[in-house]
Amino acid sequence: MNELKSTMAGTVFTVDVTAGDEVAQGQAVIVLESMKMEIPVEAEKGGKVKEVRVDVGDFVNEGDVILTFE
């Protein structure tokens, strides 16, 4: 499981990491705006970010891949 998936449907509000960043388990990597709430999506495990697949303003559905790890 080298992917981080969106936990719910919403619009990408902020992207807080870029490719090459080291993230820790539990770190919020993006924030979604959904149901008028800011919803942080946290990394389920630590690792180095390989690719960020979303931009601010993108709609993502639950289960869509947000980023991949190396």
Next chain:
Amino acid sequence: MTVKPTGDGRLEEKLEQIFAGGQPKYHEKLKEQNKMFVRDRLKLLFDGGEYTEDARFANAEAGDLPADGVVTATGRIGGRTVCVMANDSTVKAGSWGARTVEKIIRIQETAEQLRVPLLYLVDSAGARITDQLDMFPNRRGAGRIFHNQVRLSGVIPQICLLFGPSAAGGAYIPAFCDIVIMVDGNASMYLGSPRMAAEVIGEKVTLEEMGGARMHCTVSGCGDLLAADEKEAIEAAKRYLGYFPQNFGEKPSMAESVEPKEGRPLGEIVPQNQNAPFDMYEAIDTLIDEGTFFEIKKLFAPELITGLARIEGRTVGIIANQPKAKGGVLFVDSADKGAKFISLCDAFSIPLLFLADVPGFMIGTKVERAGIIRHGAKFLSAMSSATVPKISVVVRKAYGAGLYAMAGPAFEPDACIALPSAQIAVMGPEAAVNAVYSNRIQAIEDPKERIEFIKEKRREYQEQIDIYKLASEMIIDDIVAPDQLRGELARRFEIYSTKEKTAPLRKHPVNPV
């Protein structure tokens, strides 16, 4: 267990065989799997390791089927009487023969008559196909076990500790229990094994993917608590029992009051910004006696927290939105989780505390297709039907049907209390202004003017839904300062403890499922 000699030694010899369980190679296998022998589990479970066993000699004459693969016993846990059935996986992999089934049925009947909790220690491969005519289709066959479980549901607590497999039909034992504690790595539940899935539908998966403990505790929701090992599972079951009465006719016992965990005050934990996440666990800690939180389904649908706790020594069931997970929005799974937990507490006279910070039920095609309306209806129905004392606390926002699900004023909570940070509305200001003034907003060409218009309308909306206005209209019963909330809840739960409320006269409601 040592056997004292009497008479000709025949009894001692037979008992030793029975207590030894299956062949040594199967005991070796247990060790490899980090599993305990059934009688060691029971020693750990019962006070002083003592218990009274029924039908020890079941199938003893068969030679290789000691106790017919199941121990049924009555003993004490924390001073209270409980009944237990426990599979012995060293005997034909804990499979069920005719006498196994009869023993399980009898211990269920005993628990019913004694009105005491029944624990199912499951570690079984399922039915012995060779014995099927004697144990599968008949009146006192395996089906009767499940029938009895349903009859006993809500009469006595039924607890499942899953130490190994619970396969095929046997998987319904955990399904009908109030709580399922699963041991990580060893416990599993499935209707069809991976081998059967490969043969019948062509799917290739591992046992863990198909029905492992972690999967059930995080994805399917069939498991309630994931234990690291058997000892932890047994300790969890003992702790869980401490919150419950012996049966529905009694009330949960009180404990010594303990001060809450030290930490930030509630007023500091809840942010003023309605949209910013915070950790509801930290808020719960300020209200309950330290070290008393027993969470149920922690890993499943984390946007709704459900757990047992004590407030000044009194058992309460807590249902709380978790803004840190999915913004606290209610989903299909969280609705089911809430419904089951409310039903559990109501059955055993455990009062309910709702802590609301909820933007509503999720919207969108994905959840509509998954039937969020009927799942939400289950949650509302369970909450609405519960006759135990119910206190609803609006911690921050309670929007839309979220207010209803969290025991809003219309659902006859004994009290609906707000913190000063509370906001109750059909929807939040942003969504409401967009909904009402969408055309007018679009018509304003100057962007600055448009923003000003939206700001003004949001301000007007905020005034309409001001919490003091709602208190003035007696929609909510009180506004309480965050640092006063624990004391307020303790007093109110004590007052409501004599509440008598009966359900309307009928056979039963037609439950939404």
